[in-house]
Amino acid sequence: MIKTYKLNRETWVDIDNGTPEEINSVMDKYGIHPFVAKELFSSTPKPRIEFHDQYIYCILHFPASKHTHSKDKNQEVDFIIGKDTLITARYDTIDALHKLGKDLEVEGVLDKGNHIYNHSHIIFTRLLRGLYTGVFEELEYIEDTIENITSNIFKKKEREMVVSISEITRTLLDFKRVTDLHQEILEALKERGQEIFGNEFANEMEVIILDFLKINTTIKSNLEMLRELRETDYSLLSAKQNEKLSQWTIIGSVLLILGIIATIATIFF
Template sequence: MLHRHEYKDLVWVDLESPTVDEIRSIVEEFGIDTMVADELLSPTLRPHTERYGDYLYLVLHFPTLRKNKATAVVPEQEVDFIIGKNFIVTTRYEELASFVEFRKVFEVNAALAENHFPDNSFDIFLLLAKRLYRTVDVEIDEVRETLESIEAAIFNGQEKEMVVSLSRAGRDILNLKQALDPHQDVLSSLVALTAEFTGTEYVSRVRAIESMYYRSRKHITSIWQTLSELRETNNSLLSTKQNEVMKTLTIMAFVTFPLMLISSVFGMNTKILPIVGRDNDFWIIIGIMFIATFGMFYYFRHKHWL
């Protein structure tokens, strides 16, 4: 799907899952290199940035924790930027809310012909990049809120149920980290290319985007450490509970052992059995069992095992 927007001398073409015909149209209009055109047809494995003559080609992968229509987790979304002197082409393979919202902003300002709205392709790129990194911060905040809920549940006695929740949170943080890690090299290269492409005018603004990236990565490191602490705490509490259960079962086995032993002894098929056959022999045997059981309980209490 192709969305075309114009404002003064600037043209923005936003492609979503582009077709061959749509790619061919921008190749003819903007003189896009065939190698770049081929990359636009399908997602690229690794983020990168390059300069092709009078335009820059930039590929970034942004993490997303949402689910697609098939309810499968989509770990990241690719966004391609082609930044020319008076045009910018963006390519995506899924719908992104940041682009939908920015298209509306662009259309409104183009219709009103507001002079304060930027008419430079690099300005549009920077505005879109800021929105994308803010979306990453929203994703990070969602994971942080999830961890807070998990923490409350852990200390509310739901350690067993939180094992799966902790694993899912770990998967989300890992997706965030894996998607953002390659941005460091790409943004560093972009700073150098920006100086060549636009002069020093936009270098500081690209560094501001780079700072947003480093802040996001710092937050990811923070929530990863929180996850590790919660997982360790949860494992400790689970282990303590399991040990308490095993301790109780072991004590019960020791307590019932004298009862089984006494009942087995007096159930033996021998000619002579002490007590058996006397008056009140049943109550005497029950009394012996009771005294033995009480003695075991007293011993365990004295040792502070109960």
């Protein structure tokens, strides 16, 4: 399915699980290289960026543990960024793209965007901000989960939290793996985009890079917190097990003494 949106002089073409016929029609209309168009037929496992004469092509993946609409917890977006045209291709329902599409429809009816935005590539930069906002929301949910784990650990539920800590750590490590290469691509977008699209584009990308760095820092700090929680949980669990072991040792000693006394009594009486 293809949807087209407009804002000022910009056009956004959003391809949602496009058919070969739909993708080929976009290729012909907007002068996309056949090799690039072929990449839009299916998802790509790793991020990438390519620079062409009239546009930039890049692939980014965004973690979506709670906001995914499929079994895949990493959502891919392919971007073809031209002077006045943005083409996106995706293979899942992505909340940020859906929301921006609705916003642009409303702004088009109200003729609002023409008065608010006076610089280029606003659709692309708004879209990237929306995607990173989605990642922030995912991290907020994870932080709430970490708070619940912390609370339960100190409510003497250490054993139950072992699995919870492992699961949320695995989720965060997946977030880190998926976003690790974003900075390299964003920096390349800023540098080359400035040459092609001008200083305003570079300034907008600088803001987006700062958003990404906040996400990166949040992921690392949460992983560190989970490491400390795991150590605390292990210490409390070990202390509880040692306490139980001591109790059983005392009981065993008492039973042994009673057994000896009973044996002696049997011999002499």
